[in-house]
Amino acid sequence: MADPTDRSRTPPDPAPAQADGDHHVVIVGGGFGGLAVAQELGSVAGLRVTLLDRRNHHLFQPLLYQVATAVLSPGEVAEPIRRIVSRHRNIRVLLAEVNGVDRAERQVRLRDGGAIAYDTLVLATGATHSYFGHADWARHAPGLKTLDDARAIRARVLLAFERAERTSDPAERERLTTFAVVGGGPTGVEMAGAIAGLSRQALARDFRAVDPTRARILLIEAAPRILGTFPEHLSAYATKALERLGVTVMTLSPVEAIDEVGVTVKGSRIPAATMVWGAGVQASPAGQWLGVATERGGHIRVGPDLAVEGLSDVYALGDVAMARAEDGSALPGLAQVAHQQGHYLGKALRARLVAGQRPAPFRFRSRGNLAVIGRNSAVVQWDRVSLKGFPAWLVWGIAHVYLLVGFQNRLVVTLRWLWAYVTYQRGARLISEREEAAAARHQQA
Ligand SMILES: Cc1cc2nc3c(=O)[nH]c(=O)nc-3n(C[C@H](O)[C@H](O)[C@H](O)COP(=O)(O)OP(=O)(O)OC[C@H]3O[C@@H](n4cnc5c(N)ncnc54)[C@H](O)[C@@H]3O)c2cc1C
Structure with missing residues (x-):
């Protein structure tokens, strides 16, 4: 029987209603x-x-940067939507x-x-x-929002080291091992810190012609300080912690141009093969x-x-x-x-x-503002309480595991982190030929 609430035009609603009149x-x-x-x-x-x-999956975006830097695999931060709601007979999921x-x-x-x-x-x-009216920058400096973005960035980061290993041109090697992250909010801070961890620790001994521990990682921010939504003392802590990891924090540095060979900041050209957008x-x-x-x-x-x-x-x-x-x-x-x-x-x-009641208005209860910087290092602001360093890192880890959807994801992510913590290794470093070809197209000088 036709559903009176479905007034679809052709082609009709692909799956008919579960119960008429509801x-x-x-x-x-x-x-x-x-x-x-x-x-x-x-x-x-x-x-x-x-x-x-x-998309057919619910995505846990807060851990995408860990996919982009080879700590986690794509399947560990996503869960099929259909599976999450499958026990509810009154919900249908359509891709x-x-x-x-x-x-x-x-x-x-x-x-x-x-x-x-x-x-x-x-x-x-x-x-x-948002690329602030410069849509053409997106090709050169992808943002991090989807699993495809994370895979593409991971391929670019890993491929940059591979290509640096093969080149005999010192200037090109310098460009290939320069990573520019645009935007000093939590996403940019997390990306820059994670690229530093990857190059300084996980890849440190894996190359011969290139020394990944000398990779140049830039965090470029237009405002006077990074993590602008956090109190000043936590921004200052984050800047110092990033610098200890080997990240160059550039504040008051609006980006003026981005193309396939690098980025222009305040009139200066910075050759860089890998750029990541986290600004708007x-x-x-x-x-x-x-x-x-x-x-x-x-x-x-x-x-x-x-x-x-x-x-x-x-x-x-x-x-x-x-x-x-x-x-x-x-x-x-x-x-x-x-x-x-x-x-x-x-x-x-x-x-x-169902009950014909008038609900009370929505009230947001903040669970705190969190940003992770690197191993043992994070900042947390919750009401008047602020934490930094290892305690903040622990709070960050527990909060993210707790919020992940699906017991399997929680377990696997916890084990992966423990493994990475103990061994300094990244388990998700494989890139496919297709990802490699796409990354190579964007890194040509
Ligand atoms: C890299 C990164 C790190 C982050 N870290 C944190 C963090 O540490 N803590 C924190 O609290 N927040 C964080 N955030 C922000 C947080 O992820 C978002 O605020 C949150 O995802 C918003 O939820 P939402 O449901 O509004 O949108 P989303 O979670 O983005 O979901 C939107 C959904 O709509 C679907 N969709 C969009 N358009 C269409 C369409 N036209 N047709 C059909 N479907 C469509 C998408 O596929 C997607 O599944 C982070 C975000 C990013 C990108």
């Missing part, structure tokens, strides 16, 4: 936010849920990319031409990199799909209940949304914000749609 919640995005909403709505009578994602919303028809449009009707729509599509983010285009006014960066404005301003049946959360704390400050683009919002919104929808 309220249909469509969630776009199986990241931290969307997945938490789905989990709260799982097995709730009277609701059916469709979770759409353009599909959304590219529009028809608010009048209450449908999301799919890139392949299909459409899915909703009664309530939840947008949790995250964010992507912009929201996914979901605000454009809705045709609503957005904040700078494309973030969708939402109210205290995470409903999109002016719309009662569409919600947005996580990195795609701009939600405000009680004091009016914007909530940061963090996994913990998306995760808490997701659980809040799932419970709120349950209360509203």
Whole structure:
């Protein structure tokens, strides 16, 4: 029997509804936010849920830099979305990319031409990199957002040493062993520290013509200090800790150009074969799909209940949304914000749609601001408590293992870290021929 809430055009909704008449919640995005909403709505009578994602896996982005620097393998930081929610019969998962919303028809449009009707729509599509109007820089300095990004960066880093080993030109060897990380936020700090760990420890004895311990690693930041969202004393600690690892921290250094052979900073040319972008983010285009006014960066404005301003049946959360704390400050683009919002919104929808109640507004409870620098070294800021060094590193490790989805991932990641800690080795150094060819194309002088 046709589902009265599905008003799909041709081609029709690829999987018919589970139960006629149930309220249909469509969630776009199986990241931290969307997945938490789905989990709260799982097995709730009277609701059916469709979770759409353009990838088949939920990705734990906070550990991507460890994939990019060969500590972890891609499969250890991702989990199939289908598996995570498989026990909930009222949730169906569809692998599909959304590219529009028809608010009048209450449908999301799919890139392949299909459409899915909703009664309530939840947008949790995250964010992507922003190159501040220089889209051409993306080819030379990839950002770190997906498993493909992490694999590509890993291949470039490892291949740079391989090519440096073979060249007889000292200037080219210098360029190949120069790594420029743009952006001194947590991602840039983590990347720079991890490349330093890889070259100074894991690769130290593996080459003959090139000495990886002499690799030049630059962390380039336009602002006066790195980790600008942390208190000054923790930024200062992070700078010193990075310098001890062999990273050159360049502050007040806006990047002016990036091309295949290097980066220009404050008028100076720095030849570098491997560049990584960690400087800016912009929201996914979901605000454009809705045709609503957005904040700078494309973030969708939402109210205290995470409903999109002016719309009662569409919600947005996580990195795609701009939600405000009680004091009016914007909530940061963090996994913990998306995760808490997701659980809040799932419970709120349950209360509203099943029990007919009016839920209380969302309140963010900060679990602290964390950034890891290297082995035994991290910074943590939580309320008035700040930690640095080994205690902070321990807190960081426990928090990340705890948040990983799936027992198997938690176990494997913990064992991998223990192994890497004891042996200084990186277990995920293999690159495929395809990755190698792609990396080589970008590193030609
Ligand atoms: C390298 C890195 C390190 C980080 N480290 C930390 C950290 O240490 N601590 C912390 O709290 N936060 C960290 N963050 C931020 C954190 O990962 C994000 O804030 C969080 O992932 C946001 O969750 P989300 O659900 O909004 O979006 P995401 O987790 O990005 O999920 C969005 C989902 O939507 C899907 N999607 C997007 N567009 C479409 C479409 N058109 N159609 C279908 N599906 C779509 C994507 O495939 C994805 O699965 C880090 C981020 C990065 C990139």
